[in-house]
Amino acid sequence: MKDCEARPATHWPKYEELNQFAWRVIFPGLICCGTRAPILFSCTALNASSMVLEQPAKLTFLSWSGKGKKKQSEERLQSLLRHQHTALAGHRRQREHKRAQRDKADPQASVAPSNSPGQLSDLGTDASLSLTWSATPATSNHLSYDFERFPSPVTVLGTNLFDSVHTNGDVKLSKEFQSVLHDALLHQWPAFALGTNEHAIVEVRRAAFSTSALSPHTLFAIIYAGACYRSYFRNAVPGDNLLQLQAKQQALACLREAVQQGKPTDEMLMTIALLAIHGSVQPLKRPRFTAPLYRDNEFYSNVKFDQTHLRALRTLVGQRGGLHELEIHGLSNIISMIDTFQSLMCLSRPRFESLYPAPALSETLQETWDDVTWTRFANQEDGFQFLDTYDDGFQLRRIICQTRILLETYSLFLRNPRQAPDLMLAVHTRRSLQHAALMLERRAECLFEAARVATIIFLAELGWTLPVVGGFQDTATALLLRALKECRLQQCWQTHPDFLVWATVIGGLAAHQSPRLRDFAELLREASMPVSKDSWLHVKSLSLKFLPFEYELTATCHAFWDEACDPLSSELVT
Secondary structure, three states: OHHHHOOHHHOOOOHHHHHHHHHHHHHHHHHHOOOOOOOOOOOOOOOHHHHOOOOOOOOOOOOOOOOOOOOHHHHHHHHHHHHHHHHHHHHHHHHHHHHHHHHHHOHHHHOOOOOOOHHHHHHOOOOOHHHHHHOOOOOOOOOOOOOOOOOOHHHHHOOOOOOOOOOOOOOOOOHHHHHHHHHHHHHHHHHHOOOOOHHHHHHHHHHHHHHHHHOHHHHHHHHHHHHHHHHHOOOOOOOHHHHHHHHHHHHHHHHHHHHOOOOOOHHHHHHHHHHHHOOEEOOOOOOOOOOHHHHHHHHHHOEEOOHHHHHHHHHHHHHHOOHHHOOOOOHHHHHHHHHHHHHHHHOOOOOOOOOOOHHHHHHHHHOOOOHHHHHHHHOOOOOOHHHHHOOOHHHHHHHHHHHHHHHHHHHHHHHOOOOOOOHHHHHHHHHHHHHHHHHOOOOOOHHHHHHHHHHHHHHHHOOOOOOOOOOHHHHHHHHHHHHHHHHHHOOOOOOOHHHHHHHHHHHHHHOOOOOOHHHHHHHHHHOOOOOOHHHHHHHHHHHHHOOOOOOOHHHHHHHHHHHHHHHHHHHHHO
């Protein structure tokens, strides 16, 4: 740490003041963390002097002690906490009163969902009323985002949260850095939690703060990631790029010094992970959603990973002995997410094992099902029986079956969110299924390969279509198109017409923003059914035997079908 003292980019707040910051920012705010309700950011003009750390002064790292006479600042802190507790109690009483009135008006709303088994308790499967409502897509009219049931984070946390975050002398974190750190812990870090419930978000925030208190490079990496996150969800503000650059440079400077000490630590891995997944934000598309899980998915789908940091991360985790050797709460989950998502972008095998097996997650989802869901699932047709003749065919059919379980759970969530499990559990299940599908080897058999790639595309686009970033669509459509053309050469359209229509539409779904869409449309010439706009409902019904064109996929699949029908219909007329 001596080298850090010599340069302004690495000044670090005292442990005492960070401890005060924790109690004033992290822990008081945890009461309302389950909502993750978006707040308006204060977008003031930035300048270089307001963001950089001031001139260096020799720092002394002191352990905080509560012994002795309390300082005035500590007394003010205790007073603030008492006021916050009083305010929270008032808000809680108001919420309980509103909830009682709502439950009285609608007795079905008070039905509590089932708890998950103990081995998966860390995933936050106890879905309280705040969980599913807080994850509602902004575009849904029947599931509006319930802002009234929780106090505003600004109201709970107060307005002078960072007054005590300073170092000895005149050196201190800039107010803009403090603001970004606050917003990152409040809004961004719940994306890394194992659930949307309060306990899961408490744990991941506590882990982020405690790690940054021990590691300067992790602190500045959190600030850098938070700056990227915040800039994506607001209009461009002068100085945003400079703020990101300064935070990243400071993180790298301290990280280089830490690396020289030898053995990779959990703190180093967290820093490298944050730098890897915030390589560059693509502001080509503005956010479509306001609900947290949807916003997070869209943000990280619009970020290009830094491949240098990603390779270093995978290597260092391997040196540590794998994900299960990591001790910081949630770190193994973060790295597993990164590994699976990066593998999805290039359709390669993940480097690390899946932390949570898809079969166990699927069983947990089914524990919350009602009779309607069980009936729907039991009456499904299975058009993938032909896979039994292939090696790995059983594994692929099992993945497809578990995907149907995920779909039925999502349908339950849309129909009755209070009965459904924590939506984050569904997100983890989808990721585990993606991992399992990516682990299957590519095969020469064209029908199996078409089913494998089409299933991966479906799992990638399910719930919300991926922005065209990272090369996934290009790689996936190239592989699927090659398999479908081979199916045409082997005259598989005569033996498996329904499956090939379904797989071709899945290819059109992934290629909807690329020139390759025309190639998939040409394949429909082989279809035995009429290829016309009037036959769309039949095609949608046909998809129920495989993986359905429902939810957010419906519009894009329908658009592809109509676009494919135009040239084919005109040729029939002539």
